[in-house]
Amino acid sequence: YDCSRSGNGCELHDLGIGLSLGDGESAWCCSQETMDLGLCSSGMRGKLMLDSDIFSGTYISIYVPRYEIGKPGGSAAIMRTHVSGKQFMFIANCGNTDVSMSGTAAWKSKHGYLPGYLWGELILFAILTILYAVLLAWYWYKMNKFAEHNIDIHKWLVLTILIGALEVFFKAGDFWVWNEDGERFDSITYTGVLLGIMKRAISRGLILMVSLGWGVVRDTLGNKLGKIRLFCVIYIAIAACQDIFYILSMADPALSSLSQEEENTFKNIASIFELFTVLLDVFIYVWIFDALKATIQHLETMAQHEKLKIMVRLRSIIYVSIAFAVLWSLFRFVNYSTTPNILSMDQVWALNGAWEVNYFFLLFCVAILWRPNERSKEFAYAMELPSGGDFDDIEFEHTTDANEMPEDDDLRWGPDNGKHDYDELEGSLDGFAMVKTGLDIDNGEMS
Numbered sequence: 001y002d003c004s005r006s007g008n009g010c011e012l013h014d015l016g017i018g019l020s021l022g023d024g025e026s027a028w029c030c031s032q033e034t035m036d037l038g039l040c041s042s043g044m045r046g047k048l049m050l051d052s053d054i055f056s057g058t059y060i061s062i063y064v065p066r067y068e069i070g071k072p073g074g075s076a077a078i079m080r081t082h083v084s085g086k087q088f089m090f091i092a093n094c095g096n097t098d099v100s101m102s103g104t105a106a107w108k109s110k111h112g113y114l115p116g117y118l119w120g121e122l123i124l125f126a127i128l129t130i131l132y133a134v135l136l137a138w139y140w141y142k143m144n145k146f147a148e149h150n151i152d153i154h155k156w157l158v159l160t161i162l163i164g165a166l167e168v169f170f171k172a173g174d175f176w177v178w179n180e181d182g183e184r185f186d187s188i189t190y191t192g193v194l195l196g197i198m199k200r201a202i203s204r205g206l207i208l209m210v211s212l213g214w215g216v217v218r219d220t221l222g223n224k225l226g227k228i229r230l231f232c233v234i235y236i237a238i239a240a241c242q243d244i245f246y247i248l249s250m251a252d253p254a255l256s257s258l259s260q261e262e263e264n265t266f267k268n269i270a271s272i273f274e275l276f277t278v279l280l281d282v283f284i285y286v287w288i289f290d291a292l293k294a295t296i297q298h299l300e301t302m303a304q305h306e307k308l309k310i311m312v313r314l315r316s317i318i319y320v321s322i323a324f325a326v327l328w329s330l331f332r333f334v335n336y337s338t339t340p341n342i343l344s345m346d347q348v349w350a351l352n353g354a355w356e357v358n359y360f361f362l363l364f365c366v367a368i369l370w371r372p373n374e375r376s377k378e379f380a381y382a383m384e385l386p387s388g389g390d391f392d393d394i395e396f397e398h399t400t401d402a403n404e405m406p407e408d409d410d411l412r413w414g415p416d417n418g419k420h421d422y423d424e425l426e427g428s429l430d431g432f433a434m435v436k437t438g439l440d441i442d443n444g445e446m447s
Helices: 032-036 116-145 152-181 186-211 223-249 260-301 305-337 349-369 376-381 422-428
Strands: 019-022 025-027
Touching (some): 116 152, 152 186, 152 349, 186 260, 186 349, 305 349
Antiparallel strands (some): 019 025
């Protein structure tokens, strides 16, 4: 089997490189001793011994200057292989003197310098960039078309879509430049990382906002909006520290002056910040489900069937997204625990790419449910009349005097947070019809 997919790695003898002499002894180069043992022929003297029946890689001999410092190999130092998969390079000195080497080794796949296991991820980011651009253009068009009916939740949604689009655009650009030039530009790489952190924070805040019923049962979140903003800032700060220390711990040894002890210290610090990130995730998920449960119960109590449909659909979408995340996490664990791994090297990009697809699915569904339309404001401010009921049977969340304001944490009804009286509200909803209820109100008369 493919030993590169094994958790135990590869034995050189299993790859056809060198010969085992038993008792843990190995022979790598053809010498007078191995010739006397009949392990190689005189024509292979001074060369690496390869088993032609097993070895399937590429082998070249490079001339090394004997008395002076020089550039060995020339154009002959280019190795070409037609076998896809994980590649290993072994350098053997079968001479009688030590050789000092310096320089770099560049690997290039048939598509470019990008490692083959990341090629699928580049394609995914390119596709997601197009999908995000289409979603952003559509949502922006709807906001401009119904500009006078927009509410604040629409602005948060378009901001989240924009950040998600920029993230996948910069990640696709990072991989594309790497593929073309063989090098990565830190400015592009870190911009993509920062946008990804912002996306994770704001998306969590956005799901909480819609779970609280903003745009469905609330025209404002009151002081809760400030708390959500504070959460996003804290999440961005902690997640940024986690990613920065992790990147520092994974720096290229050839380009980094860090010792192994310093790299381990950075990994430990990154793990501490990762723990805080997990705690923040648990906190926000509990808040989301608590808010969603309270909103649905409120709508059921008030018999707001059309608004209830939206919140129930949102709950179903969140459940599907979480179920996928749990199942995919289990699959990742099983994949890395089995020998050989379930996914081959050219498929491992799907392990990370699936999270991006899941996020886009969740954001797309929320954008559809909270899309701008000609009734966006009225839907957030008005209440559905019970079918077959009397106009006097309508119950409002608050009845307040002109100077009395409800608490910020309570559900509010009306664009002025309860400051207006019923006559003003009645005048602002002339001819308003609740969706699919078949109920029209015109000057206080029901038809």
